[in-house]
Amino acid sequence: MLAHNLVAPASSSAPPSPFAFDRRRRRQPPNHPLFPDASPSGLAGASRRFKVFPLKASFWETIRSGLLKDSATQIVDPPTIPEEEEEILPQEFLLFEKTLPDGSLEQIIFSSGGDVDVYDLQALCDKVGWPRRPLSKLAAALKNSYIVATLHSVRNSPGSDESAQTKLIGMARATSDHAFNATIWDVLVDPSYQGQGLGKTLVENLIRTLLQRDIGNISLFADSKVVEFYRNLGFEADPEGIKGMFWYPKY
């Protein structure tokens, strides 16, 4: 089966995050899992303390100019990465949060930790209309991907001691040789959450995670309808005439 990619490109009108950087600190291993254990006490409490990492426009320009420094089109000095960008991306962080009409708080959380329930993923693939794939193979694919990035919605009920609801609303994964190349597969966002820039954010942060692990060659295969979406994220089709090819593709 051919790789699937985001069907509906995310809207480009998503506002930049209003959150500023917290003071710089070394990355701590997360000491609370995304999926807390069943005890309600682990889930109570207003919002969890997340650091927020908005992507500054200069970030991409810096990376890009650094990468192009040997090309004829642009000569620049070795890039100075903005101070804030030296921070190691945590495995899990808050993208944004909002208060819903019923007073509850919804947080959208990005994670590159790959802790995905395969049944949740199957349900999400159903929602976007992808053909069913065997659960065992789905599980193997997750296990053997270099990075599995997810978006979750965490909703706290207003003023109650009920557990928060956690829902998988997006995923993207990348295979890699852990040294040179990575290929992104299976980018998807829950249709009810599309159109808000979440697909864009998901892929951007997956790329950041790959770059921080020094993977320089990031590739993917884009359905014709989403080529523009990925172009807007910095991807280029057929650079220098390099063609993506498939062995006897099944239509």
Next chain:
Amino acid sequence: MLAHNLVAPASSSAPPSPFAFDRRRRRQPPNHPLFPDASPSGLAGVFAASRRFKVFPLKASFWETIRSGLLKDSATQIVDPPTIPEEEEEILPQEFLLFEKTLPDGSLEQIIFSSGGDVDVYDLQALCDKVGWPRRPLSKLAAALKNSYIVATLHSVRNSPGSVLLYLQKLPTDESAQTKLIGMARATSDHAFNATIWDVLVDPSYQGQGLGKTLVENLIRTLLQRDIGNISLFADSKVVEFYRNLGFEADPEGIKGMFWYPKY
């Protein structure tokens, strides 16, 4: 750095292998390594006339069968579920002889395919130098090999003349067989759905004989036997035709290969 692929397309005039199939048997784990240990007695085993390899020539019908099986739901061709030819039900061994020939000096040269991934990173570095690829850090090369799903290799094993008769005796080390890495291709994968082939290369002195073709074909067979249905790669413009001849299609249904801010 962008993925590199075979620079000089292998000649398509390589004759089909003359070897017939041996009787069918289950795959046995190889009980002699490709790289024998240093003791000369370990190398003696190498000299028995030729090592007993099963040979797996690819029959023209193999590809047609696979292809028709894959296309069975398309509008262009309706076929029954494919009957895989009997011989193809055999599990491909991890290592097997592609062909052998006697050289002018009387020595025997064997070309061996392996999907076992036992590659010396220094040998690989030297091979990459030979084909003119930019140097990459050894530690990264080693990591890339370790974390590839399949690493397929071609080795040349050359037996000195006259040693064929001495396989039961201990041999001085200066008469040991010479083993040389002459080709490699590797694939990353999620072990379930997708694989991507990277870094296909053949020693320039061995190019033009169909070895690159064979290397990739057998890598594909290995992937198919592990039930990986989606095999992809990124081909430099000069080798797109080479891969087309192996069954690859560029931009099927408008799907585009894309790179993030590629470095030129």
